[in-house]
Structure formats: structure tokens, C-alpha cells
Amino acid sequence: MAEKQLKVTYIKSKIGYNKNQAKILEALGFTKLNQTKIFPDNASIRGSLYHVRHMVLVEEI
Numbered sequence: 001m002a003e004k005q006l007k008v009t010y011i012k013s014k015i016g017y018n019k020n021q022a023k024i025l026e027a028l029g030f031t032k033l034n035q036t037k038i039f040p041d042n043a044s045i046r047g048s049l050y051h052v053r054h055m056v057l058v059e060e061i
Contacts, residue, residue, distance in 0.1 A: 004041035005061050009034065012055040021052050028052075 010030040014022040028048060029037055039045045041060065049058055 006039045006041050006045065006049070007036060007059040007061050008039060008049065009036045009057040009059075010055065011057050014055060017055070021055070024048050024052050025055065 008028070010025065010033055013033060014025055028039070028045075038061070049056060
């Protein structure tokens with residue numbers, strides 16, 4: 001059985017938000033708006049996404 005994955009799209013600018021949230025986005029590898037990345041569905045990724053949930057769109061695939 002294949003491991004679940006998350007499709008994450010960076011949809012809102014980090015300008016004007018907490019610097020820690022900007023660092024989380026950089027750690028996830030986002031550099032440009034509307035960029036999409038695929039991540040494994042695990043607790044560490046979900047925890048990071050929780051902190052920036054207002055700036056990203058998350059879909060389970």
C-alpha cells in the first residue's frame with residue numbers, strides 16, 4: 001500500500017506575518033507564490049503546516 005502524501009500549494013505571501021512562519025515556509029522549500037510541492041503525510045510535516053495553515057492550501061493525495 002502506498003504511503004499517503006500531501007499536495008501543498010503556497011497561496012499567500014509571508015510579508016507582514018511572523019518571521020518564524022516565514023522560516024517554516026523556507027524550511028519546507030517554498031520560494032515563490034503558487035508553488036506546489038508533494039510531502040509525505042507524517043506528524044512533523046503536519047505540525048509545520050499547522051503553523052502556516054493560513055498561507056497554504058493542503059490536499060491529500
